[in-house]
Amino acid sequence: MTEERHSIPSxxxxxxxxxxxxxxxxxxxxxxxxxVMVKWIQEAYETEVVAxxxxxxxxxxxxxxVRGKALxxxxxxxxxxxxREEFARDYVLPAIKANALYxxxxxxxxxxxxxxxxxxxVKAARATGCDTIAHGCTGKGNDQVRIESTxxxxxxxxxxxxxxxxWQMGREEEIAYAREHGIPVKGGxxxxxxxxxxxxxxxxxxxxxxxxxxxxxxxxxxxxxxxPRNAPDEPQDLKVGFERGAPVALDGExxxxxxxxxxxxxxxxxxxxxxxxxxxxxxxxxxxxxxxxVPAAAILLSAHAELEKLVGTIHQNRFKRALDEQWAFxxxxxxxxxxxxxxxxxxxxxxxxHVTGEVTMRLYKGRASAVARSSPNALYDEALAGFSESGxxxxxxxxxxxxxxxxxxxxxAYRIRNRGRDTT
Ligand code: ARG
Numbered sequence: 001m002t003e004e005r006h007s008i009p010s011x012x013x014x015x016x017x018x019x020x021x022x023x024x025x026x027x028x029x030x031x032x033x034x035x036v037m038v039k040w041i042q043e044a045y046e047t048e049v050v051a052x053x054x055x056x057x058x059x060x061x062x063x064x065x066v067r068g069k070a071l072x073x074x075x076x077x078x079x080x081x082x083x084r085e086e087f088a089r090d091y092v093l094p095a096i097k098a099n100a101l102y103x104x105x106x107x108x109x110x111x112x113x114x115x116x117x118x119x120x121x122v123k124a125a126r127a128t129g130c131d132t133i134a135h136g137c138t139g140k141g142n143d144q145v146r147i148e149s150t151x152x153x154x155x156x157x158x159x160x161x162x163x164x165x166x167w168q169m170g171r172e173e174e175i176a177y178a179r180e181h182g183i184p185v186k187g188g189x190x191x192x193x194x195x196x197x198x199x200x201x202x203x204x205x206x207x208x209x210x211x212x213x214x215x216x217x218x219x220x221x222x223x224x225x226x227x228p229r230n231a232p233d234e235p236q237d238l239k240v241g242f243e244r245g246a247p248v249a250l251d252g253e254x255x256x257x258x259x260x261x262x263x264x265x266x267x268x269x270x271x272x273x274x275x276x277x278x279x280x281x282x283x284x285x286x287x288x289x290x291x292x293x294v295p296a297a298a299i300l301l302s303a304h305a306e307l308e309k310l311v312g313t314i315h316q317n318r319f320k321r322a323l324d325e326q327w328a329f330x331x332x333x334x335x336x337x338x339x340x341x342x343x344x345x346x347x348x349x350x351x352x353x354h355v356t357g358e359v360t361m362r363l364y365k366g367r368a369s370a371v372a373r374s375s376p377n378a379l380y381d382e383a384l385a386g387f388s389e390s391g392x393x394x395x396x397x398x399x400x401x402x403x404x405x406x407x408x409x410x411x412x413a414y415r416i417r418n419r420g421r422d423t424t
Pocket of ligand 1: 108110111140143194196197204206280288290
């Protein structure tokens, strides 16, 4: 076994040469892949494993149990880092300011979490004398790109191993390996067919029956969001307060960002809000179907975008959309440390300096829609918006002159292109 694995040729400079692996820091989730990995790395590399589990607010996770499991499997240590505050402040908040949705539907919760997880892995590896970081990503996804590019950016000397890419075990073989090595398998023989990832900003399911594009999602996929058919018959209005682009209050109550996101998540979930059935272009070429449950993001991103529209000029609003798209793509594509992202953040902050006010979101049977807005910075004058009034900064009498000049080139070009033809 070991011989065979040692012969896997490495293609990139940062892939660990088995002969050189000293001590391994494993990013440990407590799931099947990384549990098998705790044992497998000890055997294949004859080395010690230090586990690191990062709490990004995975709903319902008991981190004491996760830690105990790693230790039972022979990890010399398992550190659990509560990174929820940092995740919310430094990753989710910039995403809100950038209205970040990839492919029009994916709020990037996984993509935002990976660079933070990888950063914490580098820190923990250094602190515990590890020269190699191991993770449980497959060779087919985006997560390997996000984690490895972050590690390389932060510590060029760090080596990386990604056992799932090379060990050639499918799910069945992994379960068999787990049984052989006394690794507890959640759900017994009824192991979930889905690959799940979650944190405070959302939950994704991939794989198994989801891969059949011709089939609607099975009910057993959804664990967070209530089926809209079973959601309350009464709508609920939720007033979200923003300051400089950051959500700071719900229904007038000021909350820390983590709590605010969690509360929006619960309310949205109860009302069936935030299910997305998404076909996605991965950066590694494949298309994949993801089923997302993103109740908090569905509420907060819509509320933010709504307020931003109200305070931005037509030019800012048109321009920012392209920048938002670029921001989301860089983050999706694993390039958190790309300087362009920081350049874009500077613009996002500049625009968001004026995004202060309140938006009321109505949650009802699977939808979250803005039904009221107010802002001291709104570029909106109720008196001028009416049909008949002129006055202040706006004069209806000036309109014909504007139309004549505004349409000039378009009219000329149209006439020239249609010379000699009947244009009516
Ligand atoms: N498709 C999403 C992304 O690339 C979600 C990935 C979820 N990861 C997972 N290991 N299940 O960000």
